[in-house]
Amino acid sequence: MxxxxxxxxxxxxxxxxxxxxxxxxxxxxxxxxxxxxxxxxxxxxxxxxxxxxxxxxxxxxxxxxxxxxxxxxxxxxxxxxxxxxxxxxxxxxxxxxxxxxxxxxxxxxxxxxxxxxxxDAAVNPHPRERAAEVTAREEVAEVDDSDEIDEIDEIVRHTDSGSGASQGEHWPPNVSGPDQGGAR
CATH class of the missing domain: 2.170.150.40 (Domain of unknown function (DUF427))
Structure with a gap:
């Protein structure tokens, strides 16, 4: 050594x-x-x-x-x-x-x-800068996109939670079933 x-x-x-x-x-x-x-x-x-x-x-x-x-x-x-x-x-x-x-x-x-x-700043903004950017983005989202966010949240709640069942109440059907006398 x-x-x-x-x-x-x-x-x-x-x-x-x-x-x-x-x-x-x-x-x-x-x-x-x-x-x-x-x-x-x-x-x-x-x-x-x-x-x-x-x-x-x-x-x-x-x-x-x-x-x-x-x-x-x-x-x-x-x-x-x-x-x-x-x-x-x-x-x-x-x-x-x-x-x-x-x-x-x-x-x-x-x-x-x-x-x-x-x-490093190009790929990992400093925490304070990142926090300010996220806050500004959240404020804009609250003002401009509240309806869109509610709609997305509604859709997400109706997706499979992993258990095979929807996470929200079932939506009413948007189509009618086949007529009684139809093709068999």
Whole structure:
């Protein structure tokens, strides 16, 4: 085990931006809690919290690597929409003490999975802004759409509740039944 220092610096910093990982047409990771690891002359690496990654599409492989500064890394294969990418991500599940913040986080190999930052405000408006927007929308709905909302509510109450029965009283029939002397 080696310790990061002036001859081999490693820094970890929380990202101020939102990060995503994209594979085969799908966002497979999305977080505003990424850690950026900068190691010596290597490219920065984005570590995603495991709970912000779609791990249901991933399986651990037998492949392992060892870093004298971070420890042993487990690798993961990604299977999504019939495409399989072997050993596309890694995780230090029991990193050395100096690197403990990356425990329970995943990183992706560049070129295999697209990792990019996005403007958080564009996809996740701040709560106060969002609350003001929702309140304004609700006020407009109350003024303009009250009849439409009542009609929709009436329809919803007459749909199946999951038990096989309507949630409201039956409507009167809007058609008459067949005549007695009709075709048999």
């Amino acid at each position: 080696l310790t990061p220092g002036p001859d081999h610096p490693i820094t970890l910093e929380p990202s101020a931006r939102r990060w995503r990982a994209y594979f085969n047409g799908h966002v497979i990771a999305d977080t505003n809690d990424a850690l950026i690891l900068r190691e010596a002359d290597l490219a920065p690496v984005v570590y995603f919290p495991r709970h912000d990654v779609s791990v249901e599409y991933m399986g651990r492989t037998a492949h392992q690597t060892h870093c004298p500064y971070k420890g042993d890394a487990a690798h993961y294969t990604l299977t999504l929409d019939g495409e399989i990418a072997e050993n596309v991500a890694w995780s230090y599940e029991s990193p050395f003490e100096a690197m403990s913040p990356i425990r329970e986080r995943l990183a992706f190999y560049p070129g295999r999975v697209e990792v990019y930052d996005i403007d």
